[in-house]
Amino acid sequence: MRLYLTSLNPTDSVTGGFLPAAEALGWDVTILTDHPGGYPGFETIETDVRDVRAVIDTIARHHAPGAIFSNSDHIQAETALAAAYFGLPGKDWRACVTAKNKALTRHRLTPLETVRSVRLTPGGGLPDAVPYPAVVKPAMGVASEDVVLARDAEELADAVAGIRTRRPGEVLVAEEYLDGPLHTLETLGDGRTLTVLGGFRTTLGPLPHFVEERLDWDPEPPPGAREHVLAALAALGVGFGACHTEYVVTRDGPRIIEVNYRVIGDNCDFLLADLIGVPLFEWILRVHAGEPLPERGEATVAGHGAVVSLVADRSGVVAAAPPTGEGPWEGPWDGPREHDGVRLWHRPLRRVGERVELTRTNRDYLGLLRAVGPDRASVDAAVASFRGGRPWVIA
Numbered sequence: 001m002r003l004y005l006t007s008l009n010p011t012d013s014v015t016g017g018f019l020p021a022a023e024a025l026g027w028d029v030t031i032l033t034d035h036p037g038g039y040p041g042f043e044t045i046e047t048d049v050r051d052v053r054a055v056i057d058t059i060a061r062h063h064a065p066g067a068i069f070s071n072s073d074h075i076q077a078e079t080a081l082a083a084a085y086f087g088l089p090g091k092d093w094r095a096c097v098t099a100k101n102k103a104l105t106r107h108r109l110t111p112l113e114t115v116r117s118v119r120l121t122p123g124g125g126l127p128d129a130v131p132y133p134a135v136v137k138p139a140m141g142v143a144s145e146d147v148v149l150a151r152d153a154e155e156l157a158d159a160v161a162g163i164r165t166r167r168p169g170e171v172l173v174a175e176e177y178l179d180g181p182l183h184t185l186e187t188l189g190d191g192r193t194l195t196v197l198g199g200f201r202t203t204l205g206p207l208p209h210f211v212e213e214r215l216d217w218d219p220e221p222p223p224g225a226r227e228h229v230l231a232a233l234a235a236l237g238v239g240f241g242a243c244h245t246e247y248v249v250t251r252d253g254p255r256i257i258e259v260n261y262r263v264i265g266d267n268c269d270f271l272l273a274d275l276i277g278v279p280l281f282e283w284i285l286r287v288h289a290g291e292p293l294p295e296r297g298e299a300t301v302a303g304h305g306a307v308v309s310l311v312a313d314r315s316g317v318v319a320a321a322p323p324t325g326e327g328p329w330e331g332p333w334d335g336p337r338e339h340d341g342v343r344l345w346h347r348p349l350r351r352v353g354e355r356v357e358l359t360r361t362n363r364d365y366l367g368l369l370r371a372v373g374p375d376r377a378s379v380d381a382a383v384a385s386f387r388g389g390r391p392w393v394i395a
Contacts, residue, residue: 001027001066001289004059006049006079008072010038012347013269018071021281027066032058052078056085067289071242071262073142076100089191089290091261095237099259102173103139109232113255117175122168126157131176135210136160139171142260145361149177149208178248178255185221185229185247186264186272188280190287191240194233195296196226197276200268202246205311209360215268216376217275217305228254242284267347267368271305274372304376308383310367314394315358318350322367322390342373342382346390356394366392 003022007014019042022029031039032047032055045062048054049070055078059065065086070079076096083090098104106117116131119139136159137147146163150156156174163172182202188195198219205211221229229245242263247254263269263284273280278296287293336343347368350356358364369386373379 001025002063003027003029003285003289004065004068004082005029005031006047006055006068006070006072006075006082007031007033007035007039008049008074009035011071011265012267013071013263013265015039017263017269017273017281018069018285021279021285024279025282025285027285028063030062049075050078052081052085055079055082059086067285069285069288073100073260073262076261083288089240089288091240092237095239096261098236099238099243099261101139102137102141102258103171105236105256105259106173106175108236109256112228112232112235113253115175115178115255117173120160120172120174122164122170126153126160130156130174132156133177134174135177136163136172136174138163138167139173143362144210144212145359145363147210147361149210150174151208155208178250178257180248180250181222182246182248182257183218183221183225184215184264185226185245187230187233187238187243187245188283188287188293189239189241189243190291190293193293194230194239195293196230197272197280198301200264211311211360211362211364212266212309213311214306214308215266215271217271217301219275219301222249222254225249225254229256232256233259241287266307266309266362266365267345267370268307270345271307271370271372274370275301275303275305277301303372303374304379305370305372306379306383308369308371308387309362309365310369310387310392312356312358312364312366312392312394315356316394318352318354318356318366318392319395320391320393321348321350321352322346322386322392339382339385340373340378342371342378344382344386345370346386350392366394 031044036044036046047058068083077093080091080093103119133151148159184200186197200215201218203214205213244260244264246257350366371379
């Protein structure tokens with residue numbers, strides 16, 4: 001079995017999840033990427049992975065493919081088209097395009113939910129029909145980058161002007177602010193069956209920005225939310241592979257924030273695998289090889305888990321960081337360590353001496369802390385103990 005994995009810059013999900021999973025399955029791996037130096041130990045071919053013609057041409061001149069897969073937000077459609085070209089299982093490229101483009105997502109979901117939204121084209125003025133307070137964001141954006149709350153026309157004009165200096169020529173979306181608890185639903189499908197793996201409750205940093213500071217395991221969706229999200233995914237054509245959907249429970253019911261047609265990121269994928277007790281990354285790869293989803297049954301998860309983002313609160317230089325290598329661990333993760341029955345992993349994302357410029361996005365993360373324990377209280381205590389004894393310091 002030959003897996004072609006299309007990728008941009010290396011991520012923990014790929015290097016710590018999917019590549020070890022492919023090795024565990026005994027598959028041969030060829031990585032197609034525009035960052036060929038980021039995957040030591042694997043066969044890598046430099047390819048313009050944003051161009052499906054280049055991807056197809058590279059594969060056709062190499063070994064016959066058994067599966068073609070990507071976990072990148074940016075190249076799902078290209079990868080799906082390449083898989084279809086070679087007659088292999090894959091996502092519907094139209095669903096990939098619709099999910100990636102927030103304006104298209106809103107348009108497709110109109111029959112299911114009412115969310116007032118306005119498309120802002122490059123070079124155009126601000127329309128009068130913007131629903132305030134409004135959230136403005138790039139239609140093709142990711143990771144809370146350039147996502148800002150505007151309470152009136154003046155704030156919207158300032159936000160749009162700032163975003164357009166960084167993203168000239170991009171389409172923006174201004175939509176009504178959805179007030180309520182923020183949740184996720186994690187799904188995996190094989191083209192015949194769509195399984196709900198669980199979900200998280202998301203804690204955001206202070207407005208007007210939308211930085212995710214913590215995700216807590218919350219596998220039971222609020223009443224009606226599961227059905228609404230699954231109906232939305234069906235309307236978008238999402239039914240194959242992993243998908244991470246964010247939604248808000250408003251006073252009028254659940255409303256979709258965005259659909260990310262890949263597994264949840266920021267190391268919550270590792271937490272998800274820990275909590276549900278399955279080889280998640282192997283399962284995702286196997287459906288892309290045409291295998292049906294394994295039977296999981298009605299297994300329940302005992303305990304609690306969380307991923308806590310250790311976020312810089314100012315620009316400056318990293319003066320101190322939690323020590324690493326305090327145990328028999330290798331690689332970028334420091335852990336697991338035990339604290340009163342809680343397993344903790346720390347993932348440093350910065351180095352001492354590195355300059356940090358505050359962006360009010362997840363690029364401000366200094367590290368990630370993953371915790372699994374018997375209950376919420378014990379997880380909270382372990383996280384607090386780690387943060388108090390091993391702080392990140394910005395000078």
